Amino acid sequence: MASRTWVPPGPYDLGRTLCVLARGPGDPAYRVTGDGAIWRASRTPQGPGTLRITAVDGEVHAEAWGPGADWLLETLPSLLGAADDPAAFTPRHRLVHETHRRNPGLRLARTGLVLESLVPSILEQKVTSDEAYRAWRLLLQRHGEPAPGPAPRMHVMPDPRAWSLIPSWEWHRAGVDDKRAATIVRAARVASRLEEAAGMDDARASARLQAVPGIGPWTTAETLQRTNGSADAVTVGDLHLPRIVGYALTGTRGTTDETMLELLSPYEGQRHRACRLILLSGVAPPRRAPRFAPRDFTRI
Template structure:
């Protein structure tokens, strides 16, 4: 996108927020970079320079605009709908892998050399993995500086900096202000958060239909791990340095997010996982424009545009829950999952609500007694085999997983058929083209819309919906009167 200068100039002149996160504009006369929707008077085209990432703009010597705060714009949807190595790398960087394991760890997870990863990221994003991770650390530091009363030294290490000096230098370079000046600019009278609690706004590209998104998460919530309370979806998060509790509430122009963390070093990862779970970096305009081209889907898109795919904060957890949900009702699946949580989950303290546990890891479930499961023998075998494959690493569903390889690994397991594989691909792996032609809700909707009802015929018809078939599933499901389609009562 950033190489199409004429299109970028038009987006900047029209202050089009749909392109926030797609590219960044450096202004040579001021030395700052902005998001396309920046409210200031657009510069002359000859003074604009366009970059594919905030990190690339920073490496070119530009500082973040104090008005539009480009470092806080929605992430590029490129990393959601692509499955190549650059997209996988970006998802891993957002999940903090470079900060925890360095560039060699990133390369190892992707199966490439560090030189190959450096070259591919620089070619497409104008910055290497260290610069991209540094830009993310700067954004986290800004959030902590402006919303907490933490000492600057604690902020530095919580944001992932190796030293106070690196923290000070980065903040000054990126924001043209010292950390103290950044904090002083925050409006007086706004109480700072406690050391473990943060309230923030998660931006998204409009439109966003919250009904099926929050409705699905609330209707399928596992007791003890997830709940709907006081107008917010709340869930316990397993994080690298401890655990956290996220409370997420839909608002007209953002999602209100309150994070309670046992270790603030997990802030960036917690935010990333919340955004992923709510599919906030999607491009709803691109999705809806393609789907409304089909006369059968056009009325559904027109009625409630901006549907997102409800994802998961833990892919391995979701795979286990998908097997538990095979051929049973939503209520029965929740009951099965809740029993596993009570017996094998790690306890958490939640003074603000009813969350009691983290969902058990595959390692914690590895010693599960199949006879203790109230389900058919064949499904017990499927579940225990899946748990073993996840615990051993034979099946990788992580943030940077190869979608085709993950599908193949799941297909090799007994009792894991196309419905389970595509459900996991859609909600755990995040493949926007995952499709469920055998799903009962999809088939019922297809018949009501005079679409082909047989899986093979519907799959052929759905070829026109690619690469957004997972979003088409959301619109098809929305034709039913199931609880997953309705925003819960506050």
């Protein structure tokens, strides 16, 4: 086991910063234990590794296990948002200002691991969150490997070759249709090229990811928000986000992507952070329609 301590330069909220990396409450690669520790299981360039992170008395302590331990500790500050600059953000709406004031410790995490965020984002394309979370959980449990160290029943995601070798019936068993499965396989086959996007600016990284058929603006934004800590990668094409942003900022319903982008234009360069704060405010239009029923792909 290796360890490292990082001291944030100001107020810091570990849970708020890293919670976007969890893919549902049963994510095999992300756990929050009763003592408040956050555990992450990742496949790093040096191999699988497990990270345990705690925040105590203004310091963040991390322990790591496995072949990827050194890489995880070396990149720990970036993961925790050290490269993020919250001071670059200026609230332009009362609700955003108040939420920003109440969350001074929010930072934008940067994992530096593209496939780790890209695959679950592909799984979330055009399905309910519950369907996507279930698929991610089953695929990691069946095709990943146990996380190194004393991790509580955690799994590291498959390597690119293992993703490309998952048979069709296993995708169907996890509830993943052929289109999403094929997109993941295509991405896995060029994984080394996609991982380079973690060191690019948003425009170049977006172009690199969208060169893979099946990966569009929605999936790209969801990935770059996590891998690159992008403050401006706003998610377009989402079923809920435009309506939430529109309702929170204007009180109106039925906001489109185009109107959402107009509303967010005062935050150019910081639009994703503005959306994070709007979502944290809890203000959203009342639900009028029932939830979509999960589909059973095992019967197709």
